Amino acid sequence: MPIRIPRGWELPESAATPEHLVLGRRKALGLGGLIAAGAALPWQGARAQQAASPMAAMRNPAFRPERALTPEKDATSYNNYYEFGSSKNVASAAARLPQRPWTLKLEGMVDNPQELGLDDLLKKVSLEERVLRHRCVEAWAMTVPWTGFPMAELLKLAGPQSGAKFVEFHTVADRGTMPGLRQSWYPWPYVEGCTLAEAANELCFMAVGLYGKPVPPQNGGPIRVLFPWKYGFKSGKAITTIRFTDKRPVSFWEQLQPTEYGFWANVNPEVPHPRWSQAHERLLGSNERVPTKLFNGYGEYVASLYAGLEKEKLYL
Ligand SMILES: Nc1nc2c(c(=O)[nH]1)N[C@H]1C(S)=C(S)[C@@H](COP(=O)(O)O)O[C@H]1N2
Numbered sequence: 609m610p611i612r613i614p615r616g617w618e619l620p621e622s623a624a625t626p627e628h629l630v631l632g633r634r635k636a637l638g639l640g641g642l643i644a645a646g647a648a649l650p651w652q653g654a655r656a657q658q659a660a661s662p663m664a665a666m667r668n669p670a671f672r673p674e675r676a677l678t679p680e681k682d683a684t685s686y687n688n689y690y691e692f693g694s695s696k697n698v699a700s701a702a703a704r705l706p707q708r709p710w711t712l713k714l715e716g717m718v719d720n721p722q723e724l725g726l727d728d729l730l731k732k733v734s735l736e737e738r739v740l741r742h743r744c745v746e747a748w749a750m751t752v753p754w755t756g757f758p759m760a761e762l763l764k765l766a767g768p769q770s771g772a773k774f775v776e777f778h779t780v781a782d783r784g785t786m787p788g789l790r791q792s793w794y795p796w797p798y799v800e801g802c803t804l805a806e807a808a809n810e811l812c813f814m815a816v817g818l819y820g821k822p823v824p825p826q827n828g829g830p831i832r833v834l835f836p837w838k839y840g841f842k843s844g845k846a847i848t849t850i851r852f853t854d855k856r857p858v859s860f861w862e863q864l865q866p867t868e869y870g871f872w873a874n875v876n877p878e879v880p881h882p883r884w885s886q887a888h889e890r891l892l893g894s895n896e897r898v899p900t901k902l903f904n905g906y907g908e909y910v911a912s913l914y915a916g917l918e919k920e921k922l923y924l
């Protein structure tokens with residue numbers, strides 16, 4: 609009998625993956641023997657499938673959301689994007705941000721500094737879809753299908769040098785389209801960072817698609833980073849430069865309010881924000897209130913990253 613794949617990936621009707629891709633994957637998963645033998649899984653190496661949409665890719669069944677998908681209209685109309693203002697209603701303003709041409713720079717302490725056109729980069733990586741939970745520090749959450757590739761693939765392209773210990777993600781600061789940049793008390797551009805080990809973790813993901821389509825500008829198109837185990841502010845939108853360094857970056861929110869937003873920002877229900885509890889979260893769409901999980905439920909991937917760092921403020 610072919611191995612039984614857990615049912616978690618058999619998502620409800622609302623799942624955004626085009627039907628033919630789901631069917632294609634089921635057929636491929638029928639090759640149970642191959643999977644058991646440790647051959648490449650069918651969704652690994654799947655290129656973006658042109659037929660349905662340029663950003664439709666095979667869903668990676670390892671990422672079981674354990675929650676219903678957030679309706680697309682909610683995930684794409686309730687956003688945090690301070691470059692466009694502090695309201696959640698930024699989609700129409702963000703639509704003015706040009707999505708092409710787009711270049712991504714890999715720089716700093718790397719063997720292969722380079723500037724990549726986004727479409728050229730997409731030819732070098734394997735796209736997959738991951739349904740991931742997202743948890744904002746403000747205690748709302750969503751569960752959405754992202755298309756993209758592991759950050760580890762960019763590390764391979766860049767070749768970090770032995771002295772590189774941290775990674776900075778610089779996001780675009782476009783004066784022409786971003787009215788928030790005129791609010792000069794904010795430390796623009798929006799820069800976030802992590803350790804090299806965090807960037808190399810399987811869960812750190814570069815997203816170029818959402819619900820099988822290019823990531824809409826308000827959600828961070830054309831390319832954003834995702835740290836699903838950290839509060840959402842770590843997941844910078846519209847990334848232009850990834851910089852490798854030996855100094856721990858001081859990120860946007862940490863510069864603004866270091867007593868409330870730290871470097872690590874791992875999700876933890878037991879460590880309240882100084883002004884509110886983090887024990888529960890509200891799901892976009894249904895408004896259901898559910899308990900928050902340590903590392904947003906991704907401890908099996910990331911808990912080991914923090915061994916020996918217990919004295920750090922890991923959950924702020
Ligand atoms: N450049 C940039 N990236 C950003 C933000 C921002 O204001 N500017 N907000 C962050 C916060 S607080 C959250 S919760 C998520 C929101 O992502 P979403 O709008 O796709 O839900 O983006 C993060 N990335």
Ligand SMILES: [Mo]
Nearest residue numbers: 744745840841
């Ligand atoms: Mo957030």
